[in-house]
Amino acid sequence: MLDTMITKSDKPKCHCGVFGIFDNDTAAINTYYGLLALQHRGQEASGIVTQDINQKKNSIFNVHKGEGLVSEVFANPKIIKETLTGRAAIGHNRYSTTGSSNSKKNIQPFVVNYRMGNLAVAHNGNLTNARELREELVNEGAIFQTSSDTEVILHLIARSKLKNQIDQIKEALSRLEGAFCLTILTDDKLIAARDNYGFRPLSIGKVNGSFVIASETCAFDIIAAKFVREVEPGEIVVIDKDVTDESKIKSIRISDNKFPKKNCIFEYIYFSRPDSFIFGHNVDKMRRRLGKILARKYPVHDKDGEKVIVISVPDSSNTIALGYQTELEKEGINSKLEIGLIRSHYIGRTFIQPGQANREIGVRIKFNIVKGVIEGRTVVVVDDSIVRGTTSRQLVNLIKEAKPKEIHLRISSAPITHPCYYGMDFPSKEELIACQMNGDVSAIEKYLGVDSLRYLTVDEMLEAVSEAGINNFCVACFSGSYPTNIDTGFKKDIYEL
Numbered sequence: 001m002l003d004t005m006i007t008k009s010d011k012p013k014c015h016c017g018v019f020g021i022f023d024n025d026t027a028a029i030n031t032y033y034g035l036l037a038l039q040h041r042g043q044e045a046s047g048i049v050t051q052d053i054n055q056k057k058n059s060i061f062n063v064h065k066g067e068g069l070v071s072e073v074f075a076n077p078k079i080i081k082e083t084l085t086g087r088a089a090i091g092h093n094r095y096s097t098t099g100s101s102n103s104k105k106n107i108q109p110f111v112v113n114y115r116m117g118n119l120a121v122a123h124n125g126n127l128t129n130a131r132e133l134r135e136e137l138v139n140e141g142a143i144f145q146t147s148s149d150t151e152v153i154l155h156l157i158a159r160s161k162l163k164n165q166i167d168q169i170k171e172a173l174s175r176l177e178g179a180f181c182l183t184i185l186t187d188d189k190l191i192a193a194r195d196n197y198g199f200r201p202l203s204i205g206k207v208n209g210s211f212v213i214a215s216e217t218c219a220f221d222i223i224a225a226k227f228v229r230e231v232e233p234g235e236i237v238v239i240d241k242d243v244t245d246e247s248k249i250k251s252i253r254i255s256d257n258k259f260p261k262k263n264c265i266f267e268y269i270y271f272s273r274p275d276s277f278i279f280g281h282n283v284d285k286m287r288r289r290l291g292k293i294l295a296r297k298y299p300v301h302d303k304d305g306e307k308v309i310v311i312s313v314p315d316s317s318n319t320i321a322l323g324y325q326t327e328l329e330k331e332g333i334n335s336k337l338e339i340g341l342i343r344s345h346y347i348g349r350t351f352i353q354p355g356q357a358n359r360e361i362g363v364r365i366k367f368n369i370v371k372g373v374i375e376g377r378t379v380v381v382v383d384d385s386i387v388r389g390t391t392s393r394q395l396v397n398l399i400k401e402a403k404p405k406e407i408h409l410r411i412s413s414a415p416i417t418h419p420c421y422y423g424m425d426f427p428s429k430e431e432l433i434a435c436q437m438n439g440d441v442s443a444i445e446k447y448l449g450v451d452s453l454r455y456l457t458v459d460e461m462l463e464a465v466s467e468a469g470i471n472n473f474c475v476a477c478f479s480g481s482y483p484t485n486i487d488t489g490f491k492k493d494i495y496e497l
Helices: 027-037 077-083 130-139 150-158 165-174 266-271 283-297 318-330 361-366 390-400 441-448 458-464
Strands: 016-022 045-053 059-067 088-094 110-114 117-127 178-186 190-194 203-207 210-214 226-230 235-239 250-253 308-312 335-337 341-343 367-369 378-383 406-411 452-455
Touching (some): 016 117, 027 077, 027 088, 059 110, 117 150, 165 178, 165 235, 308 318, 361 390, 378 390, 390 441
Parallel strands (some): 406 452
Antiparallel strands (some): 016 210, 235 250
16 A cells, blocks of 8 residues: 555644845845745745846846755755846745645746746735636636646736736736735846735845845844835835835835735734744744733643643744743742653654554654653643644643643634635634534543643634734634635635646
8 A cells, every 4th residue: 555645734734935035146045045934834845036137138037946845946056056047036935725736837936928028926825716817817818827826916917908017917916805925026126015904924124235025034034134124915015226225115005995904813823933023023922922811811720739831832832832831920820831842853754654553653753752841740731723633632642641640731822613715724624623523622622632621712812912903813714704705616626736
């Protein structure tokens, strides 16, 4: 029997990461490093496109992309040094949302040559009206090469009858619904854009006089770029040779209408790195606040008056656990933050034989327990979310092998009950454990085998991030209340190859 790759995860999948840089001597290498910093946002594939001038003084686009991690796709140094020449570049890390993960054609950035010249696009997010637009374009004669919603954007730009390229891009983006953060490379410009609601983060930086665009500011830090500002919701930013300082960055509104901010709250809970600055605030600070609210609302006491041991499920929950334990101490509960789980970062792609005896091997490969920390103790396991519940259950069973006194699970988000249409990839609603158990937390608690399970409520999550504006967040995956119209007939696999 063929080996089966471990693919199912108990975490929501990150969408994608985008990067761009303009007028820089080492555009490709800086893009490579930027994508390394954004690796957490997509691990399926990676690509870089550079703009250069050939011997005939014509603009040319150089492309390299492939399946795998950034370090794997660009393992050969000649790719950066000899293939990806030029002073402007955009890059993309991919996790598939719309579009098959198994099709190499879907690896971004996408490149076309049309009547206005070369054009490359990298997209983070998910378009909710992609099916409608695609069908319209096909009926008008468009031929699609991929199953990705991003290709819709290229066709809309290329088929625009407007004569100015920026006007073409604005017209195309005005027709999009849902979530998008874009980096667009033309023969003489780097363009960035963010949807009207601002679901996903996108920022502008500067390094050695060159402007940089990235999904998260951690990509600036790795190349020593200075954070300038965030791209505003509904804004198109144009950077060309005339933009010598931030005051000269050209800014265009996609729409004259006003839209409410609807930042994805999961960016603070799980997706973004804690060292990033998004939505006007530091991720680290917000995660600590989530942990503090969790401790204030749902503390744990040791039944014998002994010290409570707090551990995180590394790595995304580390900061939340720190906030949780700090608040327990403030509440007068004797506690200590410990490293009870060790995570291997070097497992790569893992294959197992099917069968009952091997179903938990994925968790054992990924995590190991520190038995001396856990044995005989009341342990609070702090995690950011539960999706299917399978990994959490296996992890609890692993911790039980160390013979703790009690295991209490604390989750810094509400139960996930609805699909996301804005770039987060959950399994089907039927696979969500909160739906399987009809929202009954005690039933989930029993399934996981813990002494207690507590989630934050939606209101408690919003309380934790209220400094960024309590009404500025999308919580649709917890509440089912979507800020935009949704094509309910859309299925992720409709256009998969």
